[in-house]
Amino acid sequence: MPELPEVENARTVLAEAVGRTITDVDDRDDWVCRPHRPGDIASALKGGRLTRAHRIGKTMWCDTETADGDAGPALGVHLGMGGRIVVTNGDGERIGGGPARPDRQPRKAEWDRFTMTFDDGGRFRLFDKRRLGRVRLDPDLSGLGPDAEGMEPAEFRDRLLRGTAAVKARLLDQSVLAGVGNLLADETLWQARIDPRTRVHDLTRTDLDRLHRNLDRALERAIARGGVHTGEVIEHRHPGGHCPRCGTEMVHGTVGGRSTWWCPQEQT
């Protein structure tokens, strides 16, 4: 589930862990914590605390402070393809989390890929069945473009036009703008009535501005409703699905290396 809207929600959950002293860290998953070795993150953070939770695009990180009150290493967290953040209080009750959080699925202990325990008995966990999430000390953020939320129209246009690829590939490129994933890209392009395969240079300025407005709207809507899966066209992204506006059967293909669905009638 994680694209910008889900990650922003996860960030607010993560923020619930700020201020409590870290007494224990389970960083034994050397795939999720690579290239660190087991124990590296634990020794860097034990005794310290998180001081603030940040996000750019789909990447989150926390500032930390050591037991002495000095600045500690940042703790980077990425949810990958399906990770979730879970923060509990001393009673094991979940805290934080915005609107619409279904999530009542069986949880196996081995799907907790990284855990921090606090002095009050509360915990922070990265829950991730697929194991494509990542936890890192001092994550490299230099490859990320500006956050997709709150961009100026001119900046959006200029950055997209820096390349020549299909418009959907440009939207998905995290160095162009950070936060758009596969579902949000399909939703936005459908809302803006633009064929995902269109090369950016074949779009007019009007097209690009319309695309930008629809991205803003799709982001706002997804954040308010609890995720990109609440998009209007998302439930019709399957074989036999029909465009909820005109009824034409949706078409499937690969664009920007990702599975893509669009309305062949309206998206031109």
Next chain:
DNA sequence: AACAATGTTCAGTC
């Protein structure tokens, strides 16, 4: 069993 999956990264090509 084979394939797809809301993400990133690396190798290969132009």
Next chain:
DNA sequence: GGACTGAACATTGT
């Protein structure tokens, strides 16, 4: 060197 494409990554669900 940059931009772009497709496979690989680990794992689960269909």
